[in-house]
Amino acid sequence: MNSSLIGNVFRNIPILYLRSQNCINAAAAPVIRRYIHTTNQMQDLMDFFDNKKNWNENNIRVGRSWRLDELRIKSNSDLHKLWFVLLKERNMLYTMEEEYKQKMHSFPNPERIDKVQESMDNIETVIRERNVAYYKLETGETGERPVEDVVNLIGLEEKYQPSEYHLPQFMNTRWVKPYLDHGFINSMAVKKFRRLYSEKLRNEERKARNRDFNHVQHLLKRFPNIDMETLKAQYPTVDLEKAKRSKKSRGHFAPRF
Known part of the structure; x- marks a missing residue:
């Protein structure tokens, strides 16, 4: 019994020595305290x-x-x-x-x-x-993705920024069929839509021209001494000579023109 007890004591001597050294080093280490914190408080x-x-x-x-x-x-x-x-x-x-x-x-x-x-x-x-x-x-370039003018599936022009895909164009069948194989773009439904859409745009332009022309006629009627150069600069699409000859632009007075 005495020999085994003495053997255990001798085997534990290095462990006790290391623990004592760690305690001494920890006691001798300087204490660092931070009195100023620059981080925000976690809430x-x-x-x-x-x-x-x-x-x-x-x-x-x-x-x-x-x-x-x-x-x-x-x-x-x-x-x-x-x-x-x-x-x-x-x-x-x-x-x-x-x-x-x-x-x-x-x-x-x-x-x-x-x-x-x-x-x-x-x-x-x-x-x-x-x-x-x-x-x-x-590099002499902007570094941004270039913008291209393309035609979408319904035949309208739009701005498109190319992006990276995992498939090239010739392998992407969903892209090849409508664009390269003349699928949806040249179909009868798309052609009809483009025809009706163009007609709508022309009607809007015509109504805008008529609205400006009528407004200029009322201005000439209310202000017979209006400056023609200023009026022409504000309404460049209106024919002033035609507006002056119209009946709507003449009031109850003798016109100057």
Whole structure:
């Protein structure tokens, strides 16, 4: 018994030595205390709600949106931080708006959402300007996806930005059939639609010309001394000589023309 006990003691000596060294090092290590914290306080799901002092307010004082001139002088890191601040603010406003709808109350200052969205759009504009300037300086191109004029399935022209697909064009049968094999574009239904759509556009243009012509006639009737050059600049599609000879443009006076 005594020999086994002594053997266990000798085997545990290295372990006891290491534990004692760790305790000494921990006691001798300097204590670092942070008296100033720069991080925000974590509030879990309460970050999606406004401050409690604004819950029962009918009018909340807020500032304006960020302008382009103010954002252009900021660095990329500042814009990145500001973007996430605005994103957090927008999520909070959407949550509060939905909560007010559930409670059947009016949401105070709903223009706050528009101001936040305008600020985020301005940040995207500034970032796009910087990307375009960088790519033009390095490669001579804008770096953005090119825009092409294509014809859609119903025969109308539209703007299209090419994007990357997992299949090339010659292997994509859903693209080849309507465009290359003269499928939907040259069908009778599409041709009829394009004919009726063109007729609608012509009728709208004709009505707009007649509306401007009648308006010019009434102006000549009410103001016989009107400046013809200004009138021509404002209504370039109207034949002023024809409008002056019409009966609607003449009032109860002797005309000058």
